Amino acid sequence: MRKFDGSFSRWPNLFRLLGVIAIFLFSFGMLIHFSEPKTFPTLYDGIWWAIVTMATVGYGDYAPTSDLGRAIGILLILSGAGLVSSYFASISAIAATSEQTYRQGKKKFNGTGHVIIVGWNERSRGIIEELHERNQRLQIVLIDESLTEHPLPLTNIHFIHGKATADAVLLRANIGQADRVLITADLRQNEFQTDMFSILTLLAIKGLKKDLFCLVEILTVEQRENAWRAGADGLIETNRFASDYMLKKLMGELDIAELLDDSNVSLGSPALKNEWVQLTYKELTILLLEEHTVVVGIIRNGKKLLPPPLETKVTSEDILLVMR
Known part of the structure; x- marks a missing residue:
């Protein structure tokens, strides 16, 4: 009995409540069956009456006729209605908690063949919108630590909050089933720190899935070779592109x-x-x-x-x- 009590206390609240309700229904069904065997000829009839009464539906197909049966019914209504209310309140709380967990980026992604984008900025926003416009069925996972809530909650984009360098965060993004990854640069930091974080993220991803295609945005020329060594499948050199453009414009070549x-x-x-x-x-x-x-x-x-x-x-x- 002690072993049962210990394990029962570790059950989720909803399962424990369902267990209590089931015991309640069975007990009152058995009581009314033995109290009025003519009105409730089978145990199933008693349990059915207990469910209808406890849920305050009151079909009227079964009703106790004796004083003892009515007393059992009164006791069931007074005690069972609270249990049913608690059950529905628990379901509502679970739904609200699930939605909050999703919006806060704490819910694990279980899809496959998805695209992971690391970092939230105008570049990633534009990329996500373009990808979504091209293929609305494409599953996209956004990983970012700076956001406190899902930036696009009404879309099918899945948000994961946390550092992309952490294995636990990458596993929540289901990195093992991903199709490709884009690592964008965080322009809020200095360029050296930004590139170091991008390369560290790349190493963490390759450590979990070596053959996963990874495209990395790099800002400094010095870190290009390090990014290739870390296993990058492609590089986007934002500063180099901008500098080339500005030089051509400056020299009148554009x-x-x-x-x-x-x-x-x-x-x-x-x-x-x-x-x-x-x-x-x-x-x-x-x-x-x-x-x-x-x-x-x-x-x-x-x-x-x-x-x-x-x-x-x-x-x-x-x-x-x-x-x-």
Whole structure:
């Protein structure tokens, strides 16, 4: 008996409550069967009456006729209604907890053949939206530590909260069944630390699934070889791309007019956001590339800087010239 009590106390609350309800139903079904064998000829009839009474449904197909039977019915109603209410309250609590666990990124992903994207930023947002638009059935898992809640809760994107360098986090993302991984750079840190984190994430992923395709965003030239050594299947060199573009523009090798002839490209002046102020022209160019926008130049005090020096800092009075 002690062994049963010990194990029963470790059951989930809902299972324990169901066990108590089952014992209740069986006990009262047996009581009413033996108290009024003519009205309730079988034990099953007694249990059926107990269920209907306890749930306050009251079909009326079975009803006790003796004083003892009615007393049993009164006792069942007074005690059983609370148990049924507790049961439904427990189900509601489990549903609410499950939803909260999902939104907070604590729920394990059980799908297969999915794409994992590490890091939440404008680049990953754009990639996720594009992937979703191309194939709405594609399962995407986002891993990020900075977010406290799911950034896209009404989509089929699964959010995992935590560091992608931790095995436990990767296992929650079901890394073993993933099809490919994209590791984006965290531009909130300095470039060296960002690349080190990306490479460490790559090592953790390859340690769990060596043949998994991994595409890594690298910011510094010095870490290119380390990323290849760590097992990267492909590299995205954001800074190199931006620098090449800016150099060609600086030397007049990039014909803006030709680009504007493309119907998919337009020139505009977006409202200057507070977080852009004091960024250098180079930093802002890299940042807006995440939004598929190229900074062509700056209008300052009525003068056009096309383009300004790379280290020019953006002020609140500047007007941006961008190309989309």
